[in-house]
């Protein structure tokens with residue numbers, strides 16, 4: 001009986017595996033077609049300057065509008081894109097699309113916001129992100145200072161030689177570089193000395209519990225201090241509550257991003273959100289408690 005049960009368990013496990021594998025293959029085939037079919041899109045999340053509560057930047061976040069599955073989050077398909085090598089085409093598309101969208105906003109009267117684009121570590125290791133950025137900037141005619149590349153700490157630790165050159169090339173063009181999820185990678189702080197970095201993005205995991213856990217508050221304060229003494233901008237990710245804003249301002253943090261200010265939204269929605277004197281839009285801060 002135990003054996004029968006075991007067999008039953010085993011076969012349902014195998015069936016499960018089978019189904020997962022089949023699903024993964026189907027998803028991969030779908031993803032291959034997604035780019036050509038225009039199913040990938042970027043959503044945009046505002047980045048706020050805490051001193052005056054103005055929208056000063058925006059982060060482009062990838063979404064897949066799957067015909068049957070609906071809107072698919074990047075965590076569900078980026079690993080697949082990385083494994084299959086599709087990430088190179090996707091990353092290039094993201095860069096081009098983000099630069100073009102930023103120019104469209106400018107043409108429609110939005111000020112010169114900074115636009116941040118996430119680049120996968122895989123892509124950074126294999127390609128010159130500086131050349132990809134250069135061609136995206138050239139074809140969109142966006143000025144380089146408005147583009148920011150987000151990378152994680154781990155990228156700077158591996159393949160240092162060519163990444164170093166890439167970072168230098170980005171900097172020479174005037175493109176900014178932000179360290180995403182700062183404080184969560186496997187890295188030493190030495191890279192802050194060796195690489196030209198413009199902005200640290202404090203990971204959401206520290207911000208999330210900074211009001212209740214003094215250790216998180218201490219880390220946030222320390223990162224802000226580190227940024228200040230190295231002359232870097234510091235942005236807090238994942239801000240959801242006014243109390244966090246209070247604490248971040250007290251710490252001297254420059255900027256924040258999070259659901260409190262706005263969730264990722266379509267390009268048109270972002271234009272209406274951020275455009276200062278457009279009748280259709282509401283000023284930032286309306287519809288939520290004012291930030292002290």
Ligand code: C2E
Nearest residue numbers: 061062073074075094118119120238239240257258259264
């Ligand atoms: P990330 O770059 O750290 O982006 C921030 C993530 O946190 C986004 O998730 C955003 O929607 C979410 N978020 C922002 N504010 C809040 C908040 O207040 N509360 C909570 N709970 N979450 C918040 P998303 O869009 O699902 O993206 C996840 C990750 O996928 C990104 O993390 C980034 O690493 C990666 N990613 C997104 N777009 C791209 C892309 O175009 N290229 C590459 N290579 N990676 C991307």
Ligand code: MG
Nearest residue numbers: 059118150180
């Ligand atoms: Mg990011």
Ligand code: MG
Nearest residue numbers: 180181201237
């Ligand atoms: Mg992040």
Ligand code: MG
Nearest residue numbers: 180181203204
């Ligand atoms: Mg992240």
